[in-house]
Amino acid sequence: MTAPRTVRLTTAQALVRFLSRQYAERDGRRHRLIAATWGIFGHGNVAGIGQALLETGPEPEHGMPFLQGRNEQAMVHAAVGYARHSGRLSTHAVTTSIGPGATNLVTGAALATINRIPVLLLPGDVFAGRPADPVLQQLEVPHAGDVSVNDCLRPVSRYFDRIGRPEALVPAALQAMRVLTDPVATGAVTLALPQDVQAEAHDWPEEFFAERVWPVRRPRPGTAEVEAAAAAVRAARRPLVVAGGGIHHSAAEDALRAFADATGIPVASTQAGKGSLRHDHPADVGAVGHTGTATADDLARAADLVIAAGTRLSDFTTASSTLFQDPGVRFLGLNLDPHDAHKQAALPLVGDARESLDALREAVAGYRVPAAYEESYGKAKAHWETLVDRAFHAPDEDARPTQAQVLGALDALVTDEDVLVNAAGSLPGDLHRLWRARSPRQYHVEYGFSCMGYEIPAAIGVALADPGRPVWALVGDGSYLMNPTELVTAVQEGIPLTVVILDNHGYASIGGLSEAVGGERFGTDYRHRALDTSYTGDPLPVDLAANAASLGMTVIRARTVRDLREALAAARSAGRPTCVYTETETPDTVSGPPPAQAWWDVPVAETATRTSAVRAREEYDRQAAARRRHL
Template sequence: MSTSSTSSTSTRTRRLTTAQALVAFLSRQFTERDGRRQRLIAATWGIFGHGNVAGIGQALLETGGKDMPFLQGRNEQAMVHAAVGYARHSGRLSAHAVTTSIGPGATNLVTGAAGATINRIPVLLLPGDVFATRPADPVLQQLEVPYAGDVSVNDALRPVSRYYDRIARPEALIPAALQAMRVLTDPVATGAVTLALPQDVQAEAYDWPEEFFAERVWTVRRPRPDRDELAAAAEAVRAAARPLIIAGGGIRYSGAQAELAEFAGATGIPVASTQAGKGSLRHDHPADVGGVGHTGTATADDLARGADLVIAAGTRLSDFTTASSTLFRNPDVRFLGINLDPHDAHKPAAARPLVGDARETLRELGALLAGHRVDPVYAAAYGSAREDWERRVDLAFRAEGPDLDRAPTQAQVLGALDAVVTGEDVLVNAAGSLPGDLHKLWRTRSPLQYHVEYGYSCMGYEIPAAIGIGLAEPGRPVWALVGDGTYLMNPTELVTAVQEGVPLKLVILDNRGYASIGGLSEAVGGERLGTAFAPEHTPGVDLAANAASLGMAVIRARTVRDLREALAEARAADRPTCVYTRTRTPDTVSGPPPAQAWWDVPVAETATRPSAIEARQEYDRQAAQRRRHL
């Protein structure tokens, strides 16, 4: 990323501790794209212990809330999730920092860091570390490694960070901090960035050059594709009879939604979406055919099976979200990869790459294709299939007559929510069976509405991420949708929502177990082992009461009729509000359609139980259709 500074080089210095210098530096970093400038590090989350309270903690106090706002969390992993929710909603142009003590506070960052890096969302991690000067050895929470004196528990963050450095001397902060900002603002390289801060170095004073604290603007570039590759891509599109676009998260982060809508509208090429790309087109755009892959719509997956050209725009074609090894069955299928990252633009190996920013690439490719449209017969066929799918969605959402006084199915919960929200609302989800139903059924109304973290599918992401979104854009209604299994993993940040005055809307769907893995377990011969909660053994468990004890206003919805009223009340609320409902098992009429594509989950090759034997037979049948596109 290119940088610019607003002050000239000076020999003046300022005497500060390392922690004070870091906080002052972070408060003066900005990003700029398309003429819009904003703070790079907008706030710092923190939980304090002996490893950071006298360093970063004291520095945040001295700097003051205006220059670096402080946010108090309850769980270190959740603080990273909140920072990720904020950065994703901000289009990766603004981020948060997270500070913890050395020890369990630092290692609790690992899960959140992995999610940030896998999803390529910027977050700055500032864990304390053991003494660099080793005046006492070992100290509290120090991991002793006999063969290496410089290893600490923070080294667990190395494989899940896009940039990692341990600041063993104050002056080492200058190049490390600049490198950290470079990575955070690089749309290809971004993810979790870790600066491990030994607690003695945090408190050590140093004479810092004034230019270190000058305002810096990091320009987020929009690289354009190679002209020859662009011309070849246009020819490939013109030659295709059944092209299909798969829109991934790169469309969102490039802000290319309008360009995609124009490109699809002009060419008539249908657009399927990954979990990260859903919302790239409004659900009612004529070219939108819904989600693709294992959780995809019948329309999108049928188009993928017959496609002779797959235009993978801003997606890395992971197996679950695109079924990339089994779904594309046309023997003549070819691939065109539009991506900022050359590694992803070349997926699969046979792909013709277009390395560049999605917005600029779609604009230039569209100009070369002026006047070109797919065959009207093809457009009419997928349009008809799209209408058929919408009728199936209506059926899954429907609740009328006696059904109104029954407990809702999960699909009926989404139907009730669909009737309440507008394009202003944001839905947050990450794990369980909900991502599958949302990907198939949800009718996205705006580019930011669908916020499903599925690169890491991290249980416990939803509540803190919703808080991060609420901080990024106060006043926008934000819904955290969780099952009972996910809720039990990480409910404590509800206290943070109450404390910070973020009026998130929490919907708890109690299906008494790990429903998603239960279904998978049954399909692969595991017979739902360890996936159901037994009410008879937990008679006093009350998740609604738990949410109330953490400060939420709680509305219990026993029936579909109750649910509709509860969701409307929650949306209008100006304080954190929870809607709790116990869902019923769907029947074949009201439930969502089954998976439309196969997901490769290996099954025991030898077994004695009939369920596993049958599951292996089905696995072998499906695996025979794997294909490496070379």
């Protein structure tokens, strides 16, 4: 018997070579699975993965392009932005040293896993050979010698392994690729790499480095499930589709549009599902849930069948289980994940979103909602658009803009090609309610983890995935201060994204929530201390525009609505990393966006001495009484 041919490489060299030859395939199209590796080097990875990246080189075919980051969490966010915009068919790897570099990955890993976005994490780890205890940055656990700080990545990873010997890399790497390409189980995948093992040489079978294609499956739902789902649709008089992120992940937008066209069933969208239909499609009724439109939320309250298509039915979507109020409401769970398909005691339709929608459309051929229902939600949709126009309108071009007017200025400027990236603060609520999504990839709001600081690095990831597309990172001052460092990366790489900083001098979103729950905006304003030691003095003299300029960005200050329109247009055509900075005005009841159309459960103090908290608890008890379990 002829011995298998081998190649002598270090573990790190073998891993990089293996990763450069992995592909995902869906619908007959191949995509390089790991398109590049982000890294910040320290003693835990510089001599292993760092040397391997240098030796492999950046060739696009079988090399490994390298991207230099400034913050480990931000590198994961950039990889997530890239992977989400790539339809989860391609992603990046992220390498760090052991210690603080590795633990900085935890927030990004949690974000990736919660949003079900694939990203590969390669943190260095302590010596497998235990030459000394402790080595630098080693966590000593007296009762468990095999624990390192990387173990904090276990609960936020969909797959975790520590490569204690070179030969252990082969099964671990294959399992990692399986999880990255699994449309249900995907998320953060962590391979912890002891620094001595990274540099250790081994004879690797050549077959390990052969090109390998991982098919991304599109399972069809079972015939009996389709028949039961079709019967439920045919029996419905007031059905509503709630479109979630699974529509985008499955590239099922055309299938959803065909289903809506054929049946007349209105389509509401979650944060992750926004853009599943164009905003001007007759069946698109906008956002649903706590940050939803009056049109969608009123339809949800009256719906007798909710078709939950590719959504996890989170608390924001269900208004903390108070939204769907029809006594006989039923749920149809159209989802690839059986866990999600069965939520709310739903009738399950387990399968790929595109395949399931097509099968359901064929099974209900000839069904259409009552004409009066279509006419009613069409009128409600048109009325909501007048409210959006009012919020976007700026009667005084020389006044400071409100946040909604900033969105209005963008709405008047962008085309189908533009992508808006956001994650936290009050912007996600305004965007969900007000933004007119023109294309499936335009609305990129991360709201599974709602992570402050996601916006700038994720926008870089989007721009890397789709060069030439205008990309906007919309950030409040709180989010900007959390993580501005990747602006340096944008400048270094010449990535022409535009960062729009909306400065309202504090954590305004949580300030508003605090006021609503009796917290009186405690600790949410960016101000000097007053004589009573509270943060109620003058606003802090922080100049975020100057900060962005110091990091290499071209900065345009916009003091008025007129300035803002000119600045946004200039930034869009600048061709280099640009920042538009504006201070926003607090809206009044006329110029502001419509308030929340549904409740959200944020528990209020059950006993308190301050009047604001007592009144807030009374309102909480009133709203919570509407909560129900759908059985």
